[in-house]
Amino acid sequence: MKIFAAGIAHESNTFVSEPTTYSDYLVQRGAPGSPMDYPSQDLCQTWGKQAASGGHAFLFSLMAWAQPGGINTCGTYEALRDEMLADLRAALPVDVVLLNLHGAMIAQGYEDCESDIIKHVRSMVGPETVIGVELDLHCHLNETKIAAVDVIVIYKEYPHTDIEARGAELFDLAVATKLGRVKPVMALFDCGMVGLYGTTRQPMRGFVDQMVEAERRTGILSVSLGHGFQFADRPDMGAKMLVVADDDRLLAAQTAREFGSQLYELRHEIGFETTSLSLEEALSRAASNPDLTIVADQSDNPGLGSPGDSTLALRWLLEHRVENAGLAILHDPEVVKIARKAGLGATIQVRLGGKTGRSSGDPLDLEVEVLSMLDDYMHPFPQDNAEPAFYPAGDIVALRCGGVEIVVGSKRCQCFSPSVFTALGIDPTQKSILVPKSTQHFYSAFATISDHILYMAAPGAAPPDPRQLNYKRFDPLQVYPWAQ
Incomplete structure (x- = not known):
């Protein structure tokens, strides 16, 4: 099996005036095991080892990461995207594409960079190639993001101490999908909430543990909570449950609703707006x-x-x-x-x-x-x-x-x-x-x-507290904490 991996990650704050430019990025290129300028956002070591242990060919393009800040300039984003796509084009055909993205990246002219990347990758590799994506839990989730990929796995922990573990999980799911062992289908549920939710204290600690336990249920492949990134003024901002089921879209939707409704019941207890x-x-x-x-x-x-x-x-x-x-x-x-x-x-x-x-x-x-x-x-x-x-x-x-x-x-x-x-x-x-x-x-x-x-x-x-932010494109009136 031939596996291609790459990543571009940035958390874009639309309330910050200074743009993020190419010089802000740290970019790793080269084969797995080569010296890294920074190991902070890289999954090529994890994925490379998994590929080697399974006897798969592994091709690594680039991993580009910048400190969270203002939205990216158009030229910055397009330069990074196009370099990655050129590497993919040169590697074709491939069986699996693994993307290490953030989920809250915005550039001038591109409100949803990840969806744009995914769209270009899918159009290039065709429908038979499996595309797996790992996202930061402060991502923006929407139907466009999940429509063109086979499986998405999101960090469960805040602080993000499980980046490598979730990457390994994504690799296994993507390979299993290509081998026909599973057929992932995904469902979203909008929780109607905006906030920052630490997972180290109860009741969020217990909620995350229940997500992990639910992955042992028959037919459930992955359960994730996309917390959203409240510092981005965009219409799809907010917390959403994402469930991946094995060829059972109704089960995925029911499980996403189950956990999303449960999270909403905890809304008065979990956000930093109530504890800071x-x-x-x-x-x-x-x-x-x-x-x-x-x-x-x-x-x-x-x-x-x-x-x-x-x-x-x-x-x-x-x-x-x-x-x-x-x-x-x-x-x-x-x-x-x-x-x-x-x-x-x-x-x-x-x-x-x-x-x-x-x-x-x-x-x-x-x-x-x-x-x-x-x-x-x-x-x-x-x-x-x-x-x-x-x-x-x-x-x-x-x-x-x-x-x-x-x-x-x-x-x-x-x-x-x-x-x-x-x-x-x-x-x-x-x-x-x-x-x-x-x-x-x-x-x-x-x-x-x-x-x-x-x-x-x-x-x-x-x-x-998100109520201190002046949103112009996101309508907060029907969601918590504005609507109690």
Whole structure:
């Protein structure tokens, strides 16, 4: 069997003005096992090993990934798409195409990049080739996406710790389909909800476990929840259940409705709009707790397209003279450059953060000590039963101002793990407060060092409550949380 694999992944925030361009992408090309510029979004290693173990030929085109941000320029998207399609054309005929996409990619002139990719691939390979797609759970699902593919599998976990596991599942389903062992059919159910739903706490933890259990039912091949991406103003935005059944469309539809209705019943209990605290409440609680407290700065999360340079939480910590606190990763390439030039141990005057726009707050004029620095730091994102994914944070420095130690990076990167502090010689377990700029991906790693975790909805570019966003194309009036 001949298997072709490729991927283009971007989470596009339509509320961010700065476009995503070709220079923002990290692109891996080459055969499986070749050196990777970044292993953060790649599945070619997993799929390549599975293909080898089954005696299949495996051809890898490219994996292109960019940090979430504004919509892509037309030329950027078309250049990446057309390179992938040219590789596919050269590889024909193929038995299976595996696509590692995101599901929330938008470009100028293309509101649904994934559907456009799928349409071109199907027209090129014909109806007999099996097309399997893996999507991020913050995807936009619609009938167009599922019509031209054989099977879609979506991450189940938020934080996304199961990327490799879902990729392996997709491979097995696609191969089984080509061999005629299964005949997947898919059904969608619109849950009538918009929000961000972490899967580490109940009742969402139990809901995900029930999805996994349902995959053991006769005739059910896969159960997924596409959470949607609330920072994209498009008509099909929102949570949807996707069920893949074995040649039984009615069973797929009934199961999707079963789980979608169950999720809707949990709507008042699961969204961050109901659990996130204001900046004042979150940081005040943390400051009064004698134990280490993690306070997630959700609204300034680069993983949702935010600039990562908000100073609001840092200003509060400094004004309240909080001792022994840490904050990461604040994006400010100019300050990183100044600190590196000054050198270790130097005391310097900097204007830190607050440079991108009003949502970032004002810059802070500070006197800081340069504690440590690293070049080209790759920040690990822990995965379940797999090697960590790594994301580029650029050059990073640790600065101390008053009682706060601040990790500053030259590239936008959300904080996935306290290892960024450890790498710079800071013991995160000895801090009183840690503020990672992240919505939920921080959770798995930070939960290993503290049971005290607070979610903070400070003012920012990516508020966890979707009611703070000004939608113009999406109609929210009939969906939760607008309609209770």
